[in-house]
Amino acid sequence: MRKMTMRRAFSVSLLRSNPLLLSHSSGNSAVVALDNHYYFNSSSSSSCCVFTSTFHVYAISHFSTNPNPTHARLKQLLLEKSKSGFDKLDDALAVFDKMLHMKPLLPVINFNQLLAALVKMKEHSVTVSLFKDMCVKGIPVDLFTFNTAINCFCHLNRVDYAFSLLAGTIKRGFHPDVVTYTTLIRGLISQDNPAEAQLLFINLIRFKLIQPNVVTYTTIINGLCKRGHISTAVMLFRYMEKKGCKPNTVTYSTLIDCLCKLRLVDQALGLLHEMTKKGITPDVITYSSLIQGLCDFNRWQDVNQLLSEMNTRNISPDVHTFNILVDAYGKEGMINDAEDVIEFMIQRGQHPDVVTYNALMDGYCLRGEVDKALAVLETTMKRRGIVPNTRTYNILINGYCKKFKVDRAVDLFQQLPREGLSPTVYTYTTILQGYFLTGRHVEARKFFKEKMMLNKALTLDNFTCSILLHGLCQNRFVVEALSFFDTMLSAGLIPNICIYNTLIDGLSKNGHLEKARSLFDNLPLKGLRPDVKTYTMMIQAYCHDGLLNDANELFLKMEANGCLPDDVTYNTLIRGFFHNKKYNEAGVLMDEMCARGFSADASTASALLDLLKSQEQNPALLALRKKFLT
């Protein structure tokens, strides 16, 4: 509690005392149009000179050849919007429509700017459709246009169409460049097809089609990181340096983020140091990744140090950075601090978004204050015009289920379509879990059969199935569970170890030890390795049935198989020894457990106390009490 209070004072006051921390970053330059005169504003005087002189040349040539001021204004608008996107999709479409009917047509570069604006707005399918329109209407296109469309297909997870378009590009006589191929590599990786991506990369180099650049390498490094191949990513990172391709801020940020997500935050800080030493400047994204990594470890002092370092370097935290802080405070139960961060960001002109409020609401739910979370949705978000998404509702639904208020959760579930939102597999699973949690297994099974199974749009995952299997087993519907397991298999879902753990536990607790044992023994055939939970569950099952030798043998075997027992495993086997009056064996195991840094849990301690009550004079038990309960 004391730690929390100190942290609050420290962090929030630090934010307050650093006005620069939140000063608007206006970018390098902005264009302002006043009475047909154009001015460049720039935050740095040197770039101002460059831009101003460039613009003079542009302006003179432009006005001397094009007397139509509408064209000039439109072009200016397109230049601006290509960087920021339009505020509304309709605005972009209206401009496109106008452009289609202009005579003479604007040059292709202006059409490309419009498409770029749409990409900025993440309107990938609209971009593709406008691209098609252009092709049909015979508007000239160039390689930039094709690259943009290929990129959009990749974002829409249609890499197949992207490759068709590659063929189209070549057919039109364009030479696909490093941008085209880098885009396709990213598409393949994001569609979980790293082998094809690798093959494409190798062939591009082998046939000298392109020279990979820093973006190509960074794209692949990111793909490797996201798939958990950090060491390969680092190898490629060092390789690109050796090949004379210098990593930049994005390359370093990619690796730093990956290291942070793997909880290797000190190594990430090492890379920050390395890049700074090389003169590569970190930016707000680099710092945000590191702040997230440090928050995960509650390293608040380090977080504050980075915030003040950002301040020194004149890098302003943005909405992502603040969202990380709101989330971190919320997860720590420090809801007032989370609210303070939001208030602060608003003061500094940064607009909280749906992610901000979802994080805040989740913070309230974690404290059990679901009604307050609901008030955030109904009052604050509404007032500020922030549109909730399915996640917003999922957070509330989960909050109410955890408080055993499933009916309240179902109300919100039914509200979703009225808000124009669709429930996800997460929504359904939460409700299913809520029903089981409150013992309403009849409704749970009905909900699953009628709402989930019949919803064709719903793809069940292993998590959902494990909730159902657990609920069924817990309520002694073992036959139904096994039958559903068969359905899963025939539907092509590949069960993971969690599914098997749920089944093994459920079967053994319902008197089907032999069936559980057979599933366990067959795991290697399914290509699965038992984890510490699997072993512990089997050990518990053996102990429960008095098969102490089997339990002990498995305990020894698991370590030989490279799976270290944890505190639960030790406590389970120790209680097994207790129940079977093997007090000396229990004592030896307790010594071993303590030597490994684990201790007796509440259930083991109470089992020992119970034994002492009935056998006050048992010397072995007295020795155990002396050793472990003082």
Place this chain on the structure above:
DNA sequence: GTAGGGTTAG
């Protein structure tokens, strides 16, 4: 004017 990096829930 086209490609690469960061935020929330079971």
